[in-house]
Amino acid sequence: MLLSELAATSDLVGSTSSRTAKSAALAALLGRLEPAEIAPAVGYLVAAPRQGRVGVGWRGLTSLDVSHADNPTLTVADTDAFLDRLVAASGAGSAATRAELLRAFAGRATPGEWAFVSRVLLGELRTGALEGVLLDGIVTASQRPAASVRRAAMLSGDLGATAVIALTGTPEELDAVGLVVGRPVLPMLASTAATAGDAIAVTGPASVEYKLDGARIQVHRAGDDVRVFTxxxxxxxxxxPEIVEVVRALPADRLILDGETLSLDEDGGPRPFQDTMSRFGSETTRAIALQPWFFDVLHVDGRDLIDEPLSLRLDELERIAGAFRMPGIRTSDAAVAEQLSRDALAARHEGVVVKSLDSPYTAGRRGKSWIKVKPVHTYDLVVLAAEWGSGRRTGLLSNLHLGALDPVGEFGEPGGFVMVGKTFKGLTDQLLRWQTERFPQLETRHTSSTVYIEPLIVVEIAIDGVQRSTRYPGGIALRFARVKAYRDDKLPRDADTIQTLRAMLPG
Structure with missing residues (x-):
């Protein structure tokens, strides 16, 4: 299949809000793929190529100066081979090798194909072709029972592999996909609520547990062989290695555990999120130790537990890993849940997760059985620029560049603005149309992808917090930023300052 067909389907899916239409378009595409193309194509549609990270970032993609092809000739197989070569480039001279591979491939691609591949590599393919609607497409294209496809996807942890089995295998092969120690499964996800009391009202009797500002881990043990997954x-x-050592010492031979990890400071409190992630992603650093906290167990010594209620899984978890249990309580009392939430925040954690004691482990799904409660912060920032959208936002100014006021000139000119992040989230169709009309009137300069404007428009932004970052001159970046509203009642000088945002950094 030509890569252009995949890109066109991605654009089509992104241009409609109808889940049925998305699913139908994806099913039609899947039905035309050759067996060897299925797994790569599925990875591209959800911006998660099978090769994982290929060592190319935003600067590497946007700094290319090439002439693109006029007519599409690249195939899905060509793209897969190109990504294999990018991953293989390592050691001395690898940066130059990757740059040359990018230039060569970009020159063979049409502008539309290159835009699609760039969004795949940057994880910015906002087409609406998320796992759920793609699963619907796999069900339609394969004509297999939806329950069988969904269960195979969650237990294999691999949407591409599931699509291959569903589309090319037998019903028996699809149903045979099960929980395997050593093969990661998609993690169960949580929805959100404003308060712990609101969450308890939904779940009923629940386990209320700390929500750490750390990294999610899934740990598999088979004898002395321990593997840890993100x-x-x-x-x-x-x-x-410190997590491997902990799990090897637990009183069980075969295990699958779900949890979080973070690093602690000298006082036993959590280090900043950025410190944990720096250690978590390091290939060599060992100065900062990571400690695991487990909140679920999916398998123990030959017994699968995913279909058992949480109450039973927690009993098993306490028996096996009591010293490394996530702090929490079991309660149906909203006041008790609220108190634990306050305790978690006082201990410098993110909040709590409220989990129904009757719930099974529904891997890869976000329902009402798990509900996270975290405080949300709002700040008034200034729009510095906006990027042209893609997919259903093609022709509209979308991704906002956000700046905080620097009244004293600590990071630039006094009274200027320091960029602290980007966001496209929270923008309604009405807001997209408005800013597409309004921003060009304030343009100071532009590139092919971005319109830079005078810093006159104040926007209210909700964030979960900030983290250290070397990408922006203020040394921080917003976490999970989304638009709440434009503030016509405020002037740029009323915006929150970079110093206020930096004060949110722990320590």
Missing amino acids: RNLADITHRV
């Missing part, structure tokens, strides 16, 4: 199912065992 929430995206990447194997990072070699980076976390």
Whole structure:
């Protein structure tokens, strides 16, 4: 299949809000793929190529100066081979090798194909072709029972592999996909609520547990063989020997555990998120130790527990890993849940997760059985620029560049603005149309992708916090930023300052 067909389907899916239409378009595409193309194509549609990270970032992609092809000739197989070569480039001279591979491939691609591949590599393919609607497409294209496809996807942890089995295998092969120690499964996800009391009202009797500002881990043990995976199912065992050591000492031979990890400071409190992630992603650093906290167990010594209620799984978890249990309580009392939430925040953690004691482990799904409660912060920032959208936002100014006021000139000119992040989240169709009309009237300069404007428009932004960052001159970046509203009642001088945002950094 030509890569242009995949890109066109991605644009089509992104241009409609109808889940049925998205699913139908994806099913039609899947039905035309050759068996060897299925897994790569599925990875591209959800911006998660099978090769994982290929060592190319935003600067590497946007700094290319090439002439693109006029007519599409690249195939899905060509793209897969190109990504294999990028991953293989390592050692001395690898940066130059990757740059040359990028230039060569970009020159063979049409502008539309290159835009699609760039968004895949940057994880910015906002087409609406998320796992859920793609699963619907796999069900339609394969004509297999939805329950069988969904269960195979969650237990294999691999949407591409599931698509291959569903589309090319037998019903028996699809149903045979099960929980395997050593093979990661998609993590169960949580919805959100404003308060712990609101969450308890939904779940009923619940386990109320600390929500750490750390990294999600899934740990598998088979004898002395211990493997540790990230929430995206990447194997990072070699980076976390301290976690491997903890799990090897637990009183069980075969295990699958779900939890979080973070690093602690000298006082036993959590280090900043950025410190944990720096240690978590390091291939060599061992100065900062990581400690695991487990909150669920999916398998113990030959017994699968995912279909058992949480209350039973917690009993098993206490027996096996009591010393490394996530702090929490079981309660149906909203006041008790609220108190634990306050305790978690006082201990410098993110908040709590409220989990129904009757719930099974529904891997890869976000329902009402798990509900996270975290405080949300709002700040008034200034729009510095906006990027042209893609997919259903093609022709509209979308991704906002956000700046905080620097009244004293600590990071630039006094009274200027320091960029602290970007966001496209929270923008309604009405806001997209408004800013597409309004921003060009304030343009100071532009590139092919971005319109830079005078810093006159104040926007209210909700964030979960800030983290240290070397990408922006203020040394911080916003975490999970989303638009709440434009503030016509405020002037740029009323915006929150970079110093206010930096004060949110722990320590």
